[in-house]
Amino acid sequence: MxxxxxxxxxxxxxxxxxxxxxxxxxxxxxxxxxxxxxxxxxxxxxxxxxxxxxxxxxxxxxxxxxxxxxxxxxxxxxxxxxxxxxxxxxxxxxxxxxxxxxxxxxxxxxxxxxxxxxxxxxxxxxxxxxxxxxxxxxxxxxxxxxxxxxxxxxxxxxxxxxxxxxxVPIFPAWFQKRLVAAYGEEVSRRIGENFITLPPIDLTVKSDPRGWADRLGGAVLPTGSVRLTELQRAVTELEGFDDGAWWVQDAAAAIPAKLMGDISGKRVADLCAAPGGKTAQLVLAGGKVTAVEQSASRMKRLKGNLARLGFEAEFVVAKLEELKPEELFDAILLDAPCSSTGTIRRHPDVIWTKSPEDVVKLASVQRRLLDAAFRMVKPGGRLVFANCSLDPLEGEELIARFLKETPEARMRAVGAEEEPALPDEIVKNGQIRTTPDMLNGVDGFYAAVLERSE
The missing domain is CATH 1.10.940.10 (NusB-like)
Incomplete structure (x- = not known):
C-alpha cells in the first residue's frame, strides 16, 4: 500500500x-x-x-x-x-x-x-x-x-x-442492490457489461426504414428503429438530416408512442413532451397533437426539432397538474420525469447523482402526474404511461397501485394485436419492459397502456 x-x-x-x-x-x-x-x-x-x-x-x-x-x-x-x-x-x-x-x-x-x-x-x-x-x-x-x-x-x-x-461490481452499492432485487444477478451483470460500452445511435424514420438503413450504413432493429452501425461523420452531416427525414431517438424510447393505437384525426396530448421525439411520432401517426412542456427553454428546443422535421403541433407551456384543457383528449402519452436509471449508457452520471431516496420521491411525483393526466382522458380513451427508469417502484409497482386505487382505469395488455408487433422479450405481463442488455443495447424503459372506462 x-x-x-x-x-x-x-x-x-x-x-x-x-x-x-x-x-x-x-x-x-x-x-x-x-x-x-x-x-x-x-x-x-x-x-x-x-x-x-x-x-x-x-x-x-x-x-x-x-x-x-x-x-x-x-x-x-x-x-x-x-x-x-x-x-x-x-x-x-x-x-x-x-x-x-x-x-x-x-x-x-x-x-x-x-x-x-x-x-x-x-x-x-x-x-x-x-x-x-x-x-x-x-x-x-x-x-x-x-x-x-x-x-x-x-x-x-x-x-x-x-x-x-x-x-467489484461496476455499479455503486445502492444501484447494484436494486438491480439485483429487480432482475437477478445474471441480468444485472449483463446490464453492467453494457454500461461500460458507448451506446449506439438509433433513428426513427418517417418512412422506409430499410432504405434509410442501407443509405446510412445501418440496420433495422426488430422494433422498427434504424441503428447506425458505423458513424464516420456528425449526425447533422448525414443524408436526410437537413430534409427532416428522420430524428435521433433511442429504440426503446420510440416504443411508447407505438402503443397509442389508431390516433389518426384524434386529439392527442404529449405531456412532458420535450425534446419532441415522441411528439414527432404522434404527428407522423396522424394525431392532432398538443405538446405540453413545463419548461419554456425545453419547449423552444422542441419547437426547433419539430420545425426541422416539418411537423406542426399545438404548443402549451404549463405545469401538467395545472393544465385544464377545454376538451378532454382521445389519447394521452405521459413520459413522466423519473430517476433516468434506464439511460445510464448515455448518462453514466445518473448512478452517482441519484439515490434510493430520489427513486421514492420521483415515484411519488409520477403518481401525481399520472392522476392528473388520467383526468384529462375521455371516457373510452387511452393513456400510455412511460418512463426511462429501471426501478419497478417507478413502473410496474406504481401502475399496480394506480389500478388498485382507480376504479375507472383498466390495463390494456400489450400483445400481438398491437401494430407494429413488438419482440416478445420486451413484453412482460402485458407491459413493456426493456433493459440495457436487450436488442444489443437499448435504454431501459417501462410502458403500460391504460384505458378509461366509459
Missing amino acids: TKTPGRPPRKTFDRKEAAEISSKPGYAARAAAAKMMAAIIDQKTPMDGVIDDDHGNPAFRALSGADKALVRAILNSGLRHLAWINAILDGYLQTPLPDGARHLRHVLAVAAAQILFLDVPDHSAVDLAVEQARLDPRSARFANLVNALLRRLGREKEEALARVRAE
Whole structure:
C-alpha cells in the first residue's frame, strides 16, 4: 500500500509560479475535469449541465474544442468505471485521505481514468495530477503521494483492472442492490457489461426504414428503429438530416408512442413532451397533437426539432397538474420525469447523482402526474404511461397501485394485436419492459397502456 504522508510545511507559490504551472499544456483540461467530477459526485450536478457549451461550468466553457473533447472523454470513462477506480485507489492507500483533501480524490480519479482507459501517455496524466496537487494549498502535502500512487498504477494497470473486474461490481452499492432485487444477478451483470460500452445511435424514420438503413450504413432493429452501425461523420452531416427525414431517438424510447393505437384525426396530448421525439411520432401517426412542456427553454428546443422535421403541433407551456384543457383528449402519452436509471449508457452520471431516496420521491411525483393526466382522458380513451427508469417502484409497482386505487382505469395488455408487433422479450405481463442488455443495447424503459372506462 502507498503510505499517506503527514503534514510537512506547505509550499506556497507566487502568482508567476502558479501561472506557469497552470499554463502547462493539458493542465487546464485536467483541472476542469477534476472540477466537473467534484460537481457531479459531491454536488450531484448532472453532467450535461456542467459540460454544456453555452451554460456549463466556466472552467469548461473557457477550454478549446480539443480540450473540451478530452474532458468529455475523461468524464465518460471515469464515471463509467468509477466504482473500479475507487476500489483500486482504496487498495493503494494505507489510510484514507482526510476530508479536507476531498478534491484530491477527484484529481486522482481523473488521472486514473486516463491511465486505465484512455489513449493518453501515463506520464502526462501523472505529471499534471501532481501539479494540481502542488498548486492547491489543501493538497500540496500529498503531491509525493499522488506521484507514487499513479506511477504504481501505471506499472500495475493490467493486474489492477483484472482484480477489480473479478471482485467489484461496476455499479455503486445502492444501484447494484436494486438491480439485483429487480432482475437477478445474471441480468444485472449483463446490464453492467453494457454500461461500460458507448451506446449506439438509433433513428426513427418517417418512412422506409430499410432504405434509410442501407443509405446510412445501418440496420433495422426488430422494433422498427434504424441503428447506425458505423458513424464516420456528425449526425447533422448525414443524408436526410437537413430534409427532416428522420430524428435521433433511442429504440426503446420510440416504443411508447407505438402503443397509442389508431390516433389518426384524434386529439392527442404529449405531456412532458420535450425534446419532441415522441411528439414527432404522434404527428407522423396522424394525431392532432398538443405538446405540453413545463419548461419554456425545453419547449423552444422542441419547437426547433419539430420545425426541422416539418411537423406542426399545438404548443402549451404549463405545469401538467395545472393544465385544464377545454376538451378532454382521445389519447394521452405521459413520459413522466423519473430517476433516468434506464439511460445510464448515455448518462453514466445518473448512478452517482441519484439515490434510493430520489427513486421514492420521483415515484411519488409520477403518481401525481399520472392522476392528473388520467383526468384529462375521455371516457373510452387511452393513456400510455412511460418512463426511462429501471426501478419497478417507478413502473410496474406504481401502475399496480394506480389500478388498485382507480376504479375507472383498466390495463390494456400489450400483445400481438398491437401494430407494429413488438419482440416478445420486451413484453412482460402485458407491459413493456426493456433493459440495457436487450436488442444489443437499448435504454431501459417501462410502458403500460391504460384505458378509461366509459
